[in-house]
Amino acid sequence: MTGKVTDTVNSDHPAHDPVLRGGDRDTLLTLVRVDERIRLLKARLDALPETAEVERLEEAEAARRRREIGTRRIAHDIYGTLRRLKADSARLRERRRDDIAGLRAVTDPVRRRDLRHDLEVAERRLAELREDIAREQRTLATFGHALDGAEDSREGNPGHAGDGATGHGDAGRHGDTDAGAELARARGEERAVTGEIRRQLTELAARSVRLRAALPHEILVRYERCERDQGIGAVELDGSTCRCCCIQLDTATMRRFAGTPPDRLVSCPECGVLLVRAVSSGGADHV
Template identity: 30%
Template sequence: MKASPQMQARLLELQELDTRIAQLEHRLASLPEQIDITRMEREQPALEADVVRTSTEVSDLEREVGKAESAVQLVRDRAARDQERLDAGSGTAKSLQGLQHELESLARRQGVLEDAELEVMERLEQAQAGQEAATAAQQKHEGRLAELRAARDEKAATIGAERDEVAAGRAAIVADVSAELLALYERLRAHSGSGAAPLQQRRCGGCRLELNTVDLNRIKAAAEDEVVRCEECGRILVRTAESGL
């Protein structure tokens, strides 16, 4: 393959930009905020489930309190009616005595129901405290997550803008490289991460190995426009003033 020395030198510029683009993309993929975001997003369903669970518990206990209050009120109403009849003194002595016994029974029943009502109300207070704690934890979590996402997006925008700028410079260089040479470069870059390297002080700038005398003589004898490659790593070797030939 033939390519002018200037075109081959452009490959080194292209490789430098490709390395920079890869570095920027790695930074984008490994932002520290994203690591925390991923962890917190995994934790989010459990926090949401806690809110649902505690809210359901509060709703159930509120219904229980309502039922307990209704049961107590029914006994109170019954006792009030009996007390009115007893105070009126209407009826036989036996019926009035029966009312007295029923009032005593209702009083005991009311005490039991009020104790049960108090116990449910205490459980409701505890459940409401748990609901408030779960809601607060979720809101704090969501607030922190929003902060992290904003910080990540800001950094990503800055890095992305730099990457786009570098990519624009890359496009300008690509326009100066022949399709055949560019295809070889891209194929090598896909295989080893870089497609071209400078020959410096008799070493390949890609694999960092020193070329033997035979390879150095072969490259020295090659025409300036001949594209040469490292025998060890296969990269395109670009000859420079520091090649040591």
């Protein structure tokens, strides 16, 4: 911070500094520690390693699903190509049977020549289709388990591509199961940790409310004003260092504090937060 707080009263104006009476010091100090614990737990809740692990696994699962969708889209196209090739092959086999039957029945030389030519074309095209079908089946096999069920509604299995991918499919399904189990475990751990932190926050928040209600109105107003402006209502003075702004107070300020009655609150001249000074006896409840 570059400028000192001027609107918060310090020990130069003792008439305006709240006075701690009876158990006010213990109450305030306990409130300081309770609220500090609340801030720490909220900060931890925002940066849990368990949450980071869940997010990492969820992103990995989302990436796997995106890859699977892309692969299944490719598989759908390949299965469509295989169905078309097999349909063409079936028509050519039927055509070949008709040509062979015609050659057995027809004696006209011209007609027989045409049938032989058509038969040769059908045989040549059938050979090409067999190569095309084999290539598509090999492509299917390389995709492994991602293709399982991609075309469950198809009539028959185009070739035996599924058989070639079965081993990969089993391994892939086991991998998916392991990833799902790991994500479920991570989510369970996150729920357990966050549940415990939220339980503690609920208890601490209720305790903070009770402690605030026990403080004198003047002290509570100052505390909540500092809390609103700085995020912290009061801190324990750690030697000569303010634990809110982490600035070491100068010797003149510390001398003023030493000359201020111990039952009177003082404020940090840098950030304005209330400072609870150490006393030789007494003490607050532990949080």
